[in-house]
Amino acid sequence: MTVQILYPSDREQWLKFRQQDVTASVAAAVLGAHPYTTPYGLWAEKTGRVSGDVDETEAMERGNLLEPVAVAMVNKREPDWRVFYANDRAYYRDPDLRIGATPDAFVEIPGRPGRGNMQIKTASEAAFREFWQDPDIGDIVPPTWIAVQAITEAKLTGCDYAMLAVVVVTWRGNLRLHLVDIPLHAKLWQRLTAAVAEFWAMVNSGAEPDIDWKRDGAAVLEVYSNSFLDRRDLSAEHDLDILVGKYKSLKEAEAQAKREADVLKPQIIYALGNSEAGFTAGWDITARTQERAAYEVRPSSMRPLRIKPRKQNNANF
Structure with missing residues (x-):
C-alpha cells in the first residue's frame, strides 16, 4: 500500500484533496453504516453534483474547539504517554484505493509497541448515553461509523493500534474524558476496501446508487437544482x-x-x-417572547413544485 501525505495550504486546498477519495469520516457510508451520509449522498458529492463544503454546525465547531482541550486532558491523565498533535490538516491518501484521511493525533504508550492513531471526538452527555453506551451494562461501544473512521486512519498512517479520546460535555458544562481502544479488524478493512473499489467502479461506469427516499431527499433536490428549457413526457409513468x-x-x-x-x-x-x-386540564402551554436578530440571507436557488390537473390535448409549453 502506497500512501501519500499532502499538506494543504488552506481549507480550500484541503477540500480539493478530499474530493478525489472516500474519506475516513464517511467511509462507513459504502457499507451502509453511516448515520448521516448515504451511498447516494456520497456519490452526489464525489461526482461534483453537490458541494462537499458544508457549513460548520455547532457540533462541528465544538469538536474543533475542543480538540486541543482533549489533548491536554489526555496529557494530564496519562503523563507518561507521548501525544503528537500538529493540527495541520495533513491529508493521508492511498491513490490506488482512493481512500483518504485527516488524522487528529498520534500517541506512543510506554510498554505498547509501535504508534497509535488517536481519533478525537466530542459528545453531549445525552448523545453519549444514547449512541455510545450499552443500555444494559453501561460499557462504551463506539458507533460503527466512528470505529470505521479510526481503523481507516490507522491503516493509512501505518499505525499499530487505534484509540478514541472522547470528551463528553455534561449537562452541568463539565468535561469528562473517555479513552477507548478500537481493534484493527482485518476483515472489516478488507470489506471496506472492496466496497470502496465497487463504489469507484460504479462512479466510473456512469451508474448511481439506489436512492433512499427517506434520507436522500435533500441530496436529490440539490443534484437537480437547475432546470432547463424542456418539457418531459412522463405520460407512460x-x-x-x-x-x-x-x-x-x-x-x-x-x-x-x-x-x-x-x-x-x-x-x-x-x-x-x-x-x-x-x-389547561390536559395541556401545559408556553409562549415566551423570543427576539430574533437581523441577518442576511445568502443567495440561493430553488425549484418550486406546482401541480395542476392536465388538460387533454394541451399543446402549451
Whole structure:
C-alpha cells in the first residue's frame, strides 16, 4: 500500500484533496453504516453534483474547539504517554484505493509497541448515553461509523493500534474524558476496501446508487437544482401519476391544516394574555417572547413544485 501525505495550504486546498477519495469520516457510508451520509449522498458529492463544503454546525465547531482541550486532558491523565498533535490538516491518501484521511493525533504508550492513531471526538452527555453506551451494562461501544473512521486512519498512517479520546460535555458544562481502544479488524478493512473499489467502479461506469427516499431527499433536490428549457413526457409513468396526485393532496391538506392552525393560535395567545405560560386540564402551554436578530440571507436557488390537473390535448409549453 502506497500512501501519500499532502499538506494543504488552506481549507480550500484541503477540500480539493478530499474530493478525489472516500474519506475516513464517511467511509462507513459504502457499507451502509453511516448515520448521516448515504451511498447516494456520497456519490452526489464525489461526482461534483453537490458541494462537499458544508457549513460548520455547532457540533462541528465544538469538536474543533475542543480538540486541543482533549489533548491536554489526555496529557494530564496519562503523563507518561507521548501525544503528537500538529493540527495541520495533513491529508493521508492511498491513490490506488482512493481512500483518504485527516488524522487528529498520534500517541506512543510506554510498554505498547509501535504508534497509535488517536481519533478525537466530542459528545453531549445525552448523545453519549444514547449512541455510545450499552443500555444494559453501561460499557462504551463506539458507533460503527466512528470505529470505521479510526481503523481507516490507522491503516493509512501505518499505525499499530487505534484509540478514541472522547470528551463528553455534561449537562452541568463539565468535561469528562473517555479513552477507548478500537481493534484493527482485518476483515472489516478488507470489506471496506472492496466496497470502496465497487463504489469507484460504479462512479466510473456512469451508474448511481439506489436512492433512499427517506434520507436522500435533500441530496436529490440539490443534484437537480437547475432546470432547463424542456418539457418531459412522463405520460407512460403510471406510478408517477399516482405519486403526483398523492403529493398534491398532501400539500393541499398541509395548507388547510396551516390555515386552521393560524386561526386557533391567536385564540390560545388571547387566553394566555401576557403570561409566558399556562395550563389547561390536559395541556401545559408556553409562549415566551423570543427576539430574533437581523441577518442576511445568502443567495440561493430553488425549484418550486406546482401541480395542476392536465388538460387533454394541451399543446402549451
